[in-house]
Amino acid sequence: MDVPSSVKDKVEGVEAELEQLQKENAALRLMLQVMSNKYKMLSEAYFRESNSQVPTICRGLTRFDLCEDQHSHKNILIPQLQLAANSSQVFVETDPRDESHIVKDGFQWRKYGQKVTKHNPFPRAYFRCSMAPACPVKKKVQRCMEDKNFLMATYEGRHNHEVNPSIGQSLSSPTSSATTSISGFPNSVLDNPLRSAIALDLNLSSENSCGNGNDDDYNNKRSMEDHVAASLAKDPSFTLALAAAVARSITEHPKPPTN
DNA sequence: CGCATTTGACCGGCGC
DNA sequence: GCGCCGGTCAAATGCG
Numbered sequence: 001m002d003v004p005s006s007v008k009d010k011v012e013g014v015e016a017e018l019e020q021l022q023k024e025n026a027a028l029r030l031m032l033q034v035m036s037n038k039y040k041m042l043s044e045a046y047f048r049e050s051n052s053q054v055p056t057i058c059r060g061l062t063r064f065d066l067c068e069d070q071h072s073h074k075n076i077l078i079p080q081l082q083l084a085a086n087s088s089q090v091f092v093e094t095d096p097r098d099e100s101h102i103v104k105d106g107f108q109w110r111k112y113g114q115k116v117t118k119h120n121p122f123p124r125a126y127f128r129c130s131m132a133p134a135c136p137v138k139k140k141v142q143r144c145m146e147d148k149n150f151l152m153a154t155y156e157g158r159h160n161h162e163v164n165p166s167i168g169q170s171l172s173s174p175t176s177s178a179t180t181s182i183s184g185f186p187n188s189v190l191d192n193p194l195r196s197a198i199a200l201d202l203n204l205s206s207e208n209s210c211g212n213g214n215d216d217d218y219n220n221k222r223s224m225e226d227h228v229a230a231s232l233a234k235d236p237s238f239t240l241a242l243a244a245a246v247a248r249s250i251t252e253h254p255k256p257p258t259n
Numbered sequence: 260c261g262c263a264t265t266t267g268a269c270c271g272g273c274g275c
Numbered sequence: 276g277c278g279c280c281g282g283t284c285a286a287a288t289g290c291g
Contacts, residue, residue: 111264113283126282130263140282 026149027091033146091144092151101125101141103153109139120145132161 092103101111109127116123122143129135137157144150 110262112285114265115281115283118280124281138282 023093026147027093030091030144030147030150034144034152087154087156090153090155092153093149094151101127101151103139103141103151105153107131107137107159117142122148129159132159135160 090103090105094102107129108131110130111125111127113126114123115126120142122145124140124142127139127141129137129139135157137155137159139156140154142152144152
């Protein structure tokens with residue numbers, strides 16, 4: 001019994017879409033895991049800070065910002081992820097056997113160093129943007145400890161030039177797909193119009209609540225957030241799955257102590 | 260030969 | 276002051 005070619009095409013299309021969704025799902029799961037780890041470390045750091053009552057800058061994955069409470073006019077500690085306002089973190093799925101720290105993001109990078117860090121057995125590679133001589137953007141690429149199928153790229157700074165479209169394809173290539181970004185975006189790869197990755201701003205930055213953020217950056221960030229949220233909200237199954245995953249992730253860790 | 264990559268040395272920040 | 280650690284430098288090396 002022959003299957004009509006139109007149906008066959010449709011099935012292939014659905015299969016391709018399913019595969020893409022599975023990759024995105026894997027990236028999201030990884031992101032949740034990383035978030036959970038950071039949350040756990042934050043909780044521990046917060047617990048320590050609460051006990052000591054001494055506001056200090058924590059080294060490592062967390063830090064605390066000192067802000068003034070508008071109601072009580074007292075200084076309060078606001079925990080946030082390590083990522084600075086002008087940095088972003090991107091996960092890229094790659095072959096775990098591939099030891100080249102190549103993340104095709106539309107820019108040309110020049111490697112200037114490699115280091116093995118304490119908390120991750122995989123070496124971290126340091127790159128500078130080489131598309132423009134004065135471009136200040138730097139990138140750190142390290143295989144993710146939670147899932148070695150993913151490279152974790154951390155971008156710092158803002159490009160002062162345009163992306164080269166001939167380099168910019170990329171993120172849907174067989175060796176690099178399903179990227180998920182966390183934290184401060186309107187810079188670096190997130191400016192690349194060619195990418196179709198999921199970008200979720202999960203930066204818990206307190207810059208806005210403290211009133212010291214850049215308005216343009218804030219507006220760009222908000223419009224991007226709105227766009228992403230609207231796109232994702234159209235898919236009810238995704239929303240349900242994400243909500244369930246977040247709920248599961250949060251309940252797996254103890255709540256920070258309340259004072 | 261020119262450019263990119265590798266890799267050990269060096270530097271600065273931080274905690275003790 | 277000392278040691279640890281992440282980040283950067285720069286000479287050596289490789290490659291087209």
